[in-house]
Amino acid sequence: MIEIRLHGRGGQGGVVACKILANALYQDGKYAQAFPAFGVERRGAPVQAFIRVDDSPIRLRCQIEHPDHLIVLDPTLLLTIPVTKGLKKGGIVLVNTEQSSESLGIPDGFRLVTVDANAIAVEHGLGTKSIPIVNTAILGAFAKATAIVALDPLLNAVREGVPSRQEENVAATREAYFKTLSVEAEFV
Numbered sequence: 001m002i003e004i005r006l007h008g009r010g011g012q013g014g015v016v017a018c019k020i021l022a023n024a025l026y027q028d029g030k031y032a033q034a035f036p037a038f039g040v041e042r043r044g045a046p047v048q049a050f051i052r053v054d055d056s057p058i059r060l061r062c063q064i065e066h067p068d069h070l071i072v073l074d075p076t077l078l079l080t081i082p083v084t085k086g087l088k089k090g091g092i093v094l095v096n097t098e099q100s101s102e103s104l105g106i107p108d109g110f111r112l113v114t115v116d117a118n119a120i121a122v123e124h125g126l127g128t129k130s131i132p133i134v135n136t137a138i139l140g141a142f143a144k145a146t147a148i149v150a151l152d153p154l155l156n157a158v159r160e161g162v163p164s165r166q167e168e169n170v171a172a173t174r175e176a177y178f179k180t181l182s183v184e185a186e187f188v
Helices: 014-027 117-123 135-146 151-161 166-179
Strands: 002-009 031-037 046-054 069-072 092-096 111-115
Touching (some): 002 014, 014 151, 069 135, 092 135, 135 151, 135 166
Parallel strands (some): 002 069, 069 092
Antiparallel strands (some): 002 046
């Protein structure tokens, strides 16, 4: 079983991203489970979401404490909460940022992948400059970095899972996929 934990802020599309990814994994022939965890505050407050994927049915119904991979939608969360806590050694930390990898402060033993999902989202008219909706762009980067899900099922799931602007979201997913390096990511 592969477990993924997503850290973001309310309004960035993290919960929808997990649903889309679970649907894409299902379309790719796998069993998948996605669920969020957040408090009463939504917009701007820290949000976590979880995804499990396996080749057999998933019976666990608890939060993910020791993920194989992390997705970080807002790099400021790296400074305020211990997002890498419990991450398995060698796991991928995918961060939405334009910053250099040295400035992120990721502990040793993990593979770091970065993508400027904010710029991609804004370029495709997803959200605003101050509040870009980065969920589909980050999924494209995740698909490329991990090879856990193929691009075509992901694009189909994006079309099915976003409430509006389907083709703009598909374009953002595709662009992030092709701008992201494969998993020969740098170890930090």
